[in-house]
Amino acid sequence: MINSMTGFASAKGACAPHSWGWELRSVNGKGLDLRLRVPDWLQGLEAALRAELAKSVTRGNVTLSLRISRSDETGDLALNRPVMQAALAALAEIEAEAQERGMTLAPSRASDLFTLRGMFDAVSGEDDNTALIARLRADFPALVAAFLDMRRNEGAALQQVLGEQLDRIAELAARAAVLAGARREAMALTLRSNLARVLDNAEGADPARVAQELALIAVKADVTEELDRLGAHVTAARDLLAKGGAVGRKLDFLMQEFNREANTLCSKSQSTELTAVGLDLKAVIDQMREQVQNVE
Structure with missing residues (x-):
């Protein structure tokens, strides 16, 4: 079984106080291009996920996105003792200065310090x-599956x-073989007629040389080799499909060979019907080549 390079999967998970969402998608590409968007504060996670993907995928432009959020962004609060000590020292200095000036201040309360900037640090646990x-690494294989x-x-x-x-290409090749056989008989009659006409109207012409030139023309117009190669390419492509796995590159190469034979068939056809079959072959081959671009 072959694999497509097109794929998508998403998943969600949670591990208090975090929750997350995965998205994994891919499109066709000449090679393997892994693009991971993973929070950089999760040290070592990106490398582990990249290695896991590289073992499972051989071709395609693959994008992995991981978004993480916290249910309590502030988390626990920790007292910032240096800030507290500086605030208390400043408060004592203010009260002492006020007493020297004969001023009476309202008693200070601990709650007055709560609003001071930097008095508490948020403990995020990160x-x-x-x-x-x-937990994320354990969650990842299900997404990949x-x-x-x-x-x-x-x-x-x-x-x-x-x-x-491939069935359609085989049918058209068989049709072309029938037309080529019929054309061969017609060409033989035409060549014999042309040979007789040349000998009748050319004094001193060497009959053997003329016959040799006409035979060379017939050989150049013969499409037997092209049709044989088309049949061999069809067999090879079917074998690759049956084998499965990462066969996209080999199929892409075969499509170039298919197209080469179809072009040669059209150029050598010398027949309206055979040319039409050759053009039909080119159309099917182009359609197949577009599909092959998405095979892994």
Whole structure:
């Protein structure tokens, strides 16, 4: 079974106080291009996820996004003792200065210090994310499995389309073989007629030399080799589809060979019907080549 390079999967998870959402998607590409968008404060996570993806995917432009949020952004509060000590020292200095000036101040309360900037630090827990990273890594294989399932399902549909297109190419090649056989007989009659006409109207012409030139023309117009190669390419493409796996590059190469044979067939046809078949072949081959671009 072949795989498509098109795929998508998403998932959500939570591990208090964090929650997250995954998105994994891919489109066709000449090679493997992994683009990961992972929070950089989760040290080591991106490298681990990249290695996991590289083991599962061989081709495609793959994008992974991970978004993480906290249910309590402030977290626990920790007293900033240096700030507290500086505030108390400043408060004592103010009260002493006021007494020297004969001023009476209202008694200070501890709650007055709560609003001072920097008195408390928010404890986010992000200094130790070991448990979160472990949970994310455990959550990731299920996302990759869903992603690969979609690529396989897309590949199964793609394989059926490619099989039908190969059947159509084989039918057109068989039709071209019939037309080429009929054309061969007509060309033989035409060549014999031309040979007789040349000998009747050219004094001193060497009959053997003229016959040799006409035979060379017939050989150049013969499309047997092109049709044989088309048949061999069809067999090779079917074998690749049956083999499955990462066969996209080999199929892409075969499509170039298919197109080469169809072009040569058209250029050598010398027949309206055979040219029409050659053009039909080119159309099917172009359609198949577009599909092959999405095979892993």
